[in-house]
Amino acid sequence: SRYIQFMNTMASQNLVFDPEGDVKFTFEEEAVENGDEHKKAGKADEKDSNPRGKRKRSNSTTPEAQIITMLVSSRHLSLASNVFKAMLRQNFQEGNELSLNGTVTINLPEDNPAAFEILMNIIHAKNRSIPKKVTLQMLAELAILVDKYRMHESTGFLADMWIAELEEDIPHKMCEDLMLWMAITYVFRHEEHFEDVTATARYYTVGKRFRFKQGARFSESLPIPEKVIEEVDRLRQHDICLALSKIGALIKRLQSPQPKLCPASIFICESSLLGSLLRSALSLKLWPLPEKPYEQLSFHDVSSSIKKLEILSYCQANHKGQDGHFIMDGIQREVENIRSRQFGVEIDFTGH
Structure with a gap:
């Protein structure tokens, strides 16, 4: 103005x-x-x-x-x-x-x-008098008003132009700008960008609510529907639960009478695997396994902690095996597979 x-x-x-x-x-x-x-x-x-x-x-x-x-x-x-x-x-x-x-x-x-x-x-x-370029903050302000007054038809073609000028700066981390983009892409019906933004939120969001700095201009006014927030949180919880289940299944197997994770089935080796895993998981707050709704966790937090887990084997100490019989390599691959399938929220914008 x-x-x-x-x-x-x-x-x-x-x-x-x-x-x-x-x-x-x-x-x-x-x-x-x-x-x-x-x-x-x-x-x-x-x-x-x-x-x-x-x-x-x-x-x-x-x-x-x-x-x-x-x-x-x-x-x-x-x-x-x-x-x-x-x-x-x-x-x-x-x-x-x-x-x-x-x-x-x-x-x-x-x-x-x-x-x-x-x-x-x-x-x-x-x-x-219509600007060819606007700042991200101004585009968010426009999205708020377009949503409030239902002016999508009048602004769609210009929004496409403004978004095209800014899209290279869409963040790939959890920040306030990502939330602005979520609102912008939802209001202006940019399906591909919306899915990308919500996929990033799915990976980085801690708890259900998106966090803004105290007193942030957009903390309460962004037109992000509750159904979108709920779906991002559902996906976040699903991913965390799946990743933690890999650790839980491994611990359960090591606690069984015959884990068969040591090729030589040496009791002291499998005991070492279990003990080192529990100790490492405990220090990383992965044991006892966190429970839903994981309010203080993001999938990024959990996957990063899993990467830090250390499993030591008796065989490894005696040069008969390496890196805890490579058990964590398999866990890492499974967590990476979860990450590779983390798509964003899908909405049919043609019906909106």
């Missing part, structure tokens, strides 16, 4: 998308400190990727907020958004006021004005 410097305790900015518009939206936005460079927020060439609400405050007296108004056409709104179409009918307060007075003012305190401005440029065909 067009952030401006000002000296008064309150300033206003009036944006006109239709001179004959009959709907006025109002927003209140925290001001930038005096001396900050005028920026067009959301453009991808900006160095600062902070979303709205994290601007620096100066020590001097600065205005707390600016009022932004946007004059728009109810007809364009209704064509682009079923939510606004319903809101502007006479059975809603806003629609009734519009019908009686010919105009209506709607306050949107929770919406990002920078993202909303982009959407208004789109639906009013202000093509020269």
